[in-house]
Amino acid sequence: MPSRTPTTKGRKTKTREQEKLPVCPLQNAAANNIRQVMDAEGKLTGDLPDPDIPPEKLLHMYETMVMVRAIDDRGWLLQRSGRVEFWIPHCGLEAVHNGATLAYEDPDWIFMGYRHPGVMLMRGVPLVQLFAQFFGRADEPFKGRRLPTLMGDRRYNIVPMTTQVGSYIPHVCGAAMGALIKGHDTKFLAIFGDGSSSRGEFHSGMNFAGVHKPPVVFICENNGWAISTPQSLQTGSATFAEKGDAYGVRNLVVDGNDALAVYSVVKEARDLGPDEGATLIEAMTYRMGYHTSSDNPDLYREQAEVDAWAAWDPLIRLRKYMERKKLWNKKKEDALWARCKEEISAAIKEAEAMDFPHPSTMFDDTFEEMTWMLEEQKAALLADLEDLS
């Protein structure tokens, strides 16, 4: 049940000095008040009850998690070989975004970050659209305008993120206030990082949420790092969740590598009554990969820490859980991976064949009706292009 973390005493913020012997905090989930459904082996821990997700929904989530992992593998290679300009890895975070999205209905609105392609796929966005975005082609919602992995699509009620991290926190809160004002029962979800909690936007959004009680679940995806900055340099609080108390916003910590736990707590918070307001959920997880393709984590973190977290891989845990339930086996697993890889290759082929946007499209969508200044500037560009050809 989403409720205030009763105490956070058990969990200590790490300082750089204390990080000598890395352990994954999920090991002591109960002591650390981290809500869990299953342990590293996919066995029920008895903390949160098994949500008993119907098999087809569960499989949809798992298959999407594998697809998302496969995309990350391939995206990295594409970047390293120069075929995409830039890559933001999301490996290790699949349980957070897939679990949370599963808890939401399609008309609900999701605001997400750059590490959450699973949100798109869970809602049925075609794979090729993702790759068209990665390749900056014209035929994707943003028309090739934005950095690879910064996605969204109104047709699926996924709002494009702001490139400035966290700036959408008050936007989602405002949108949810809008639903309240209009008397709609649309629900809202926002996912953002631990580092993003330091911005004034977090403060604004939480504060308005505490006063106006909009139907939002805020997930602070605590993946251990904001680029090279660990939690101890990001904030002095023991958890990110408890920041909710400062605004009268209900909050809790969940095992972010446990897709079932994420689903459970998000679902419960999503389904709260109209007057019950927002919930802040800290999802404890870990960024297994580089921050981006321009990063070098060896400069600031120990491989041992990565290794400690590897034992809690969200895909493996969910797979083991499903195997226990006889919903899954090695054969299915192999087939799934093969299918994902194949589909990705096909999507890449299709997307790479697409056109880049025409230069003059940079003027579109500035205003609903272009100003004369922009008309003039566009005309100059077109004349210039003519001169070129």
Add this chain to the structure above:
Amino acid sequence: MPSRTPTTKGRKTKTREQEKLPVCPLQNAAANNIRQVMDAEGKLTGDLPDPDIPPEKLLHMYETMVMVRAIDDRGWLLQRSGRVEFWIPHCGLEAVHNGATLAYEDPDWIFMGYRHPGVMLMRGVPLVQLFAQFFGRADEPFKGRRLPTLMGDRRYNIVPMTTQVGSYIPHVCGAAMGALIKGHDTKFLAIFGDGSSSRGEFHSGMNFAGVHKPPVVFICENNGWAISTPQSLQTGSATFAEKGDAYGVRNLVVDGNDALAVYSVVKEARDLGPDEGATLIEAMTYRMGYHTSSDNPDLYREQAEVDAWAAWDPLIRLRKYMERKKLWNKKKEDALWARCKEEISAAIKEAEAMDFPHPSTMFDDTFEEMTWMLEEQKAALLADLEDLS
């Protein structure tokens, strides 16, 4: 002892609807975890011990509180009669700023708001300098440049406030980080309002404070209102103090109309060891007057609320305490008021005779060395003035 408020359950945020029957929350101080030395009658409550401030210090504080009250009375009249352009009342808040300043040493730095002339007087700033500022004359630290009541003076280590409320919260934190870096033992105090806690600046300052542990006491002067906005529309948290928890910053609530309690908790927080970091103190008090001379509180608040607070007047409480201690009596009181009024009249006379700044001084202090553009603009102004005369 400054420490985390153990629980805030006893105190409820008021909504506009609940405000029907106004009671002063200081009445239930113990239940509300509001630290107190004395009750409305100046009797010790047994919560915080009597700080036993040496008589001459105590008298200095009380006399300054009376002077400050007298200034507010006169300032209001001056504004209403058009002799000062603008007035920001501070009646009712004397215990906060006088009590806190008394807890600090002169080399310590204070950042304050527009309602805290007592800070200046406690540190020995001449009265006439305050009135020169109110009248916008040239011969005061800011050279007539700033709105009446926005004061400060480097010679007394009182930093001029930013007109945007709360913007100085991260400035004081940065300055205190500077003292840490330089290995100085300068201590820092900042006073700001309840409304100011909503700004991103509060979030930035508290967050850095939680990480870097600078020697600052932040006083959130909860005077009930931010112009017309009550606490229930300002934030969803039960207290402003507990916001400190979100940053790992020690915090507590104090009776802001009890000068002895303010002094006690601020002094203890100020004197903490070098590694113990910052403290956030919510001083529960009440703005007895208008927000500013442009305000009309009848539009948004009940007189009954003002009346409930009037019974807890910080001057009367401290006077009664001193009378009990045989340090004060009616004769002294009357003489003090008479002296204050006289000194104020003399200061007004002196300040009103002072010159306004010369127009060309608006160019001074832009850069240490003026740019050619400003030189050119200044020359144009001077030529213009010549043409005029």
Add this chain to the structure above:
Amino acid sequence: MNIATATADTGTTVLEAIKAGMSDAMDADSDVILMGEDVGLAGGIFRTSTGLHQRFGSKRVIDTPLDEKGIVAHGIGLALYGLKPIVEIQFSGFIHDAFEHIMFCAARYRWASGGQYSCPMVIRAPSFGGIKGGFWHSQSVEAYFVHHGGMKILCPSTPEDAYRMMLAAVQDPDPVLLIEPVPLYRSMSAKFEMDGKAATIGEAKVTRTGSDVTVVTYGPIQYEVEKAAEELATTKGYDVEIIDLRTLIPYDMDTILASVKKTGRVITVHEAPLSMGFGAELAAVIQEKAFGYLHTPIQRVAAPDVPYHFSIGDEYYRPNARRIRLAIERTMEFEF
């Protein structure tokens, strides 16, 4: 019927016109809401929204926490969801905290979402000096919002414009920055019909026709220009044409060019600081588009590049009729 208290004799003040514009817009469309600090029971610190809270309730007239960034950012969310928020910044001097959200969120969601989302909202920025407000309460902030496009900027200087521009701003499908003339709130009134008709964005007005020199201006300072023009007509016989831009983005190039081609002399006047003030853009464009017509260099009259001084700002910082007159004389008497 709207809530404004127009009196038969004096007409409607700018303040009442703004209130009437909001009230009519809220009557016409239930998606229109007002939010900001103290806009509710207090009616705003200038009383531009007195009565709206009582009339439309606390769901549509929202007192916010003290957080300008939050006000604009939540307005963006409301707009994304389909509402039409009017957000009030208490004084334009406090708008800067919301800079990122105004310029790079509100004015960019349409582009950044490939046209999928838009942010129709009105950001009210009470501006300008002359009220003994000191440097935070007398700011002219419009110039910061011109660079990088994406934002319409309106500046009414009459009651009728205030009313109709409020309606136009609310109806616009994109974010609009409404620069409100604080010094005119109560000092200027006029009679006009509050008929719900919106102004046309992008149309300047020639408020005085003349043949010798064009003064391009906007905001309350234009009344100082008028005084200077009247005086010069009498004393020197100079025939000054005055253009009230009314819209800064997109400004009305046709009206400016027609005037400049006629007079061959241009002065820009605003009370924002000189360097990179809007006069810079006007001068740059005019000299480019009308080079052959210019008899004299374009002169800019503006405040100096320093903050607004409490004690002496209203008299010596803000341009006044005398300084404007001197500039016109210099232009008229320019020799190489």
Add this chain to the structure above:
Amino acid sequence: MNIATATADTGTTVLEAIKAGMSDAMDADSDVILMGEDVGLAGGIFRTSTGLHQRFGSKRVIDTPLDEKGIVAHGIGLALYGLKPIVEIQFSGFIHDAFEHIMFCAARYRWASGGQYSCPMVIRAPSFGGIKGGFWHSQSVEAYFVHHGGMKILCPSTPEDAYRMMLAAVQDPDPVLLIEPVPLYRSMSAKFEMDGKAATIGEAKVTRTGSDVTVVTYGPIQYEVEKAAEELATTKGYDVEIIDLRTLIPYDMDTILASVKKTGRVITVHEAPLSMGFGAELAAVIQEKAFGYLHTPIQRVAAPDVPYHFSIGDEYYRPNARRIRLAIERTMEFEF
């Protein structure tokens, strides 16, 4: 000795020069500190501070929370207390949240305190496009900071300037915005002596002398201007003079005027958007101060008033040699 790894053959890159500047400044004055996101162990996301954390420790090289406003605002506090903070904004696109603190606190404490306090600090803003960064990571933000004065703005475009301007910025008694040329960080290197000498703020450099037309520019885009000039010298025999402004505030009017009076033709080039770009101010001032010398209207070459496009921005948004060449030709061949 500084920490930069200049190699004998290629010289020092802009990136190494910036690092050397910081390192030398920190060696010379223990009050100089560096703070920002990831400036410590990671050495900054561009690696401009690699090794400084190891060398000066975590008290003087401070990894901050992810909060640009907080970074600048705490820098202000540090400066008030007497330190000399160098604060890094990770990409200039993220500077806007700190707008109020840069413009109205850092650049105003001296004035607002009657000269009692000052805020000597360096704000590093890695800027400009050409790195496939999309619209947030390719911003040219300088124009926002020009209006309202109070702030010095430097923009180095060579390794030597980067080094000496860093020193000058640190030594300056007032806040300085240092616009760093990201696209040149690693692509440009040169040999020069790292002798601890600071640049003189306010001095432009004529990087190419010519008699036909003056191009006033700054930042990495000037190398596109150079290419255009070279080409035109060969193809058309046009003799182009190029001025690298180096300092935007206070810009070097003398050098500009001397050139304009010689050539009678001016083009401004920057990669920030056109409207209210710094070219507007330059055009406005030049036409005023050199009206009689101008044979042709001043032309501005700039990016359009839209955001920087990820896929096509580097080629079609950012001005390039060809577009600059066309502008020069238009100016040279201008007819009324």
